[in-house]
Amino acid sequence: MIVVHHLNNSRSQRVLWALEELGVPYDVKRYERDLKTNLAPNTLKKVHPLGKSPVITDGSITVAESGAIIEYLAQTYGGDDFTPDIGTEAHRQYIYWLHFAEGTLMPQLLLKIIFEKILKSTMPFFVKPIARGIVKKVMKGYVGPNITGNLDFIESHLKNNQWFTGEELSGADIQMSFPLEAWVAKSSNDNNYPEITAYVKRFQARSAYQKALKSGGHYDYA
Structure with a gap:
């Protein structure tokens, strides 16, 4: 199952929306920003070396960056729902x-x-x-x-x-x-x-x- 490594008030919110639109089951692992620096916690670096959100794991696959995640979800789970026909x-x-x-x-x-x-x-x-x-x-x-x-x-x-x-x-x-x-x-x-x-x-x-x-x-x- 897909796990969304979700940082509060971040771009990962739109990844959750994408998954809901596609009807793909997922789990959420939450991370909170540092109250002083507003940065993501270092624990995110255990998921991806840059320690940024959004990032998802899908079995052994790790995908970071919103655009890359959306493309991955569309190609893997979306069928025709998320990507218009090529050439149009x-x-x-x-x-x-x-x-x-x-x-x-x-x-x-x-x-x-x-x-x-x-x-x-x-x-x-x-x-x-x-x-x-x-x-x-x-x-x-x-x-x-x-x-x-x-x-x-x-x-x-x-x-x-x-x-x-x-x-x-x-x-x-x-x-x-x-x-x-x-x-x-x-x-x-x-x-x-x-x-x-x-x-x-x-x-x-x-x-x-x-x-x-x-x-x-x-x-x-x-």
Whole structure:
């Protein structure tokens, strides 16, 4: 049976959702973030050398990285449910959004989180204006515009598509879920992206998603 090595408030939540959508039995082994550092515990390194989540074990097989896990589940257990037919426009969209989530969107959102922590952190008074000045300049000139461009692009796509590959949910939606629901949860007063907000509400209302929440425990972004 598949074991999901589940870190609280992490990308592994979408792996639980994928398994529920596919109807694949699984067990959950829970790990808690360090309250001070917010990092995963060292015990995860016993499962995978990098000690990151998500990671699953399926018998003797260990698979890490969300995209790789989704591909593995789709190929091993999904049949036609999670991957559009090769050679179709839906499949091209599937491949694109599967990689866009972590290759383009998530790095910018992580930079925003890191820089916001720097702005709020304590530091020597003579360093503070220099550090904060640099951070604000990078946020204004690079990170902010990139995030806006990415969200505008996603908003435009979702105006014409119920799901990222068209009319059917696919593994691409599972992969895109984490950055979008994290952004919506942290930007609740931003009404500039109604299609993204509606999309997040749409997938969070699915019964498989709700079952995954019960399996994973408390999740800040739902």
